[in-house]
Amino acid sequence: MAEKETKQRGWWTSLPGILTQLAALIIALTGLLTLLGPKLGLSRDEIDAVRRITPKESWHDTGLWFSLGDTVSITADGSWTLSDEAHGKYPPTSADGWTWPDLQSRDPAANQLSFPKPDAAPGALLGRIGTDGEVFLVGKHISRHRAPAGGKLYLGINDTRLDDNAGSIEVSIKQGKLNG
Numbered sequence: 185m186a187e188k189e190t191k192q193r194g195w196w197t198s199l200p201g202i203l204t205q206l207a208a209l210i211i212a213l214t215g216l217l218t219l220l221g222p223k224l225g226l227s228r229d230e231i232d233a234v235r236r237i238t239p240k241e242s243w244h245d246t247g248l249w250f251s252l253g254d255t256v257s258i259t260a261d262g263s264w265t266l267s268d269e270a271h272g273k274y275p276p277t278s279a280d281g282w283t284w285p286d287l288q289s290r291d292p293a294a295n296q297l298s299f300p301k302p303d304a305a306p307g308a309l310l311g312r313i314g315t316d317g318e319v320f321l322v323g324k325h326i327s328r329h330r331a332p333a334g335g336k337l338y339l340g341i342n343d344t345r346l347d348d349n350a351g352s353i354e355v356s357i358k359q360g361k362l363n364g
């Protein structure tokens with residue numbers, strides 16, 4: 185009995201120590217996230233332009249011109265859906281889109297549709313430079329993608345039918361010039 189009481193006292197005595205260690209861990213993690221933060225997206229002073237992209241337009245014209253070899257970095261926030269409530273299928277997703285297994289579990293025939301970029305996630309944010317430029321995956325973030333040709337930057341959703349889409353994604357864009 186006496187031994188049990190001693191054990192209990194011991195446990196309570198060490199509680200402040202455990203809390204202190206927990207607090208130190210939280211402070212350390214917060215610091216780490218602050219350090220990593222700018223690497224996960226564009227920092228405020230890096231942003232050259234902000235655009236809002238809706239999934240109902242096939243290719244949003246950002247109005248930003250790129251020359252061959254320039255780089256484009258994009259951070260995308262917000263959510264949109266491949267099919268709104270009226271058509272009743274897909275809850276909102278980020279600019280990373282759905283995974284193919286998730287999509288096919290809801291719609292087994294989905295892979296027979298012709299997506300703008302079939303090897304990228306359905307509902308993902310896509311980009312192209314020039315109206316005929318090669319389509320590239322943007323998702324929630326892309327860093328220093330090199331322009332394969334000169335032209336304007338267009339952004340859009342990886343989807344086949346656009347009229348049943350909803351939501352919007354806000355993109356922050358940074359242009360890196362090859363010369364200067």
Ligand SMILES: [Ca+2]
Nearest residue numbers: 266267345346
């Ligand atoms: Ca759709």
